[in-house]
Amino acid sequence: TQLLEQSPQFLSIQEGENLTVYCNSSSVFSSLQWYRQEPGEGPVLLVTVVTGGEVKKLKRLTFQFGDARKDSSLHITAAQPGDTGLYLCAGGSGGSQGNLIFGKGTKLSVKP
Amino acid sequence: NAGVTQTPKFQVLKTGQSMTLQCAQDMNHEYMSWYRQDPGMGLRLIHYSVGAGITDQGEVPNGYNVSRSTTEDFPLRLLSAAPSQTSVYFCASSPRFSAGGEQFFGPGTRLTVL
Numbered sequence: 001t002q003l004l005e006q007s008p009q010f011l012s013i014q015e016g017e018n019l020t021v022y023c024n025s026s027s028v029f030s031s032l033q034w035y036r037q038e039p040g041e042g043p044v045l046l047v048t049v050v051t052g053g054e055v056k057k058l059k060r061l062t063f064q065f066g067d068a069r070k071d072s073s074l075h076i077t078a079a080q081p082g083d084t085g086l087y088l089c090a091g092g093s094g095g096s097q098g099n100l101i102f103g104k105g106t107k108l109s110v111k112p
Numbered sequence: 113n114a115g116v117t118q119t120p121k122f123q124v125l126k127t128g129q130s131m132t133l134q135c136a137q138d139m140n141h142e143y144m145s146w147y148r149q150d151p152g153m154g155l156r157l158i159h160y161s162v163g164a165g166i167t168d169q170g171e172v173p174n175g176y177n178v179s180r181s182t183t184e185d186f187p188l189r190l191l192s193a194a195p196s197q198t199s200v201y202f203c204a205s206s207p208r209f210s211a212g213g214e215q216f217f218g219p220g221t222r223l224t225v226l
Contacts, residue, residue, distance in 0.1 A: 033214060040219075040220070041219055041220070042116075042202050042204075042217030042218050042219050042220055043155070043202075043217050044217070045214050045215070045216075048214055088154065088155065090155075099145075099157065099160060099170070100157075100215065102147075102154045102155040102156075103154055104152060104153065104154035105154055
């Protein structure tokens with residue numbers, strides 16, 4: 001069974017601080033996605049990485065896929081209160097079309 | 113486009129009652145799925161469909177039925193509700209040949225079973 005472990009589970013920081021969220025597995029994934037979910041809403045895709053070692057940047061967010069395609073990280077620079085939410089990583093196995101394995105999420109709170 | 117829509121937004125059931133959670137998408141996506149989200153458990157796949165007339169079980173299918181008669185609609189049926197089915201349910205869709213299998217989620221249905 002493929003599993004994705006996310007850490008930390010909870011993170012509370014002050015505005016302007018930097019942070020990194022990790023997503024680790026013992027399994028290889030064909031792709032890795034990061035979603036952000038706000039209270040009362042469904043997850044929204046932030047980025048998809050598909051190549052080992054790939055780095056993608058989305059404004060203050062930097063996403064990295066591990067060389068072996070077993071892990072990923074999300075780094076936020078100068079966090080803002082608007083970054084508050086639940087961050088979920090999800091791995092695609094490339095098997096059944098569209099099936100994803102989700103991590104349990106990191107709940108981020110950025111205080112002004 | 114409305115994207116993925118779900119109804120109802122909230123529902124309270126008594127143990128043993130049945131109900132159907134509705135899901136529709138207007139993006140002509142072939143793949144649709146149902147997840148449940150529980151505190152500390154993340155999103156777990158209940159059932160999925162790769163096209164009209166084709167459905168399959170996910171990680172936690174027991175107590176749920178699905179059907180896919182059209183590309184647009186993918187209802188989830190609870191046959192005899194149990195308190196363990198109290199959860200937030202999300203429907204999602206994706207294009208069949210989308211690189212990385214990116215999924216588009218609906219706003220969710222919050223279900224409480226008493």
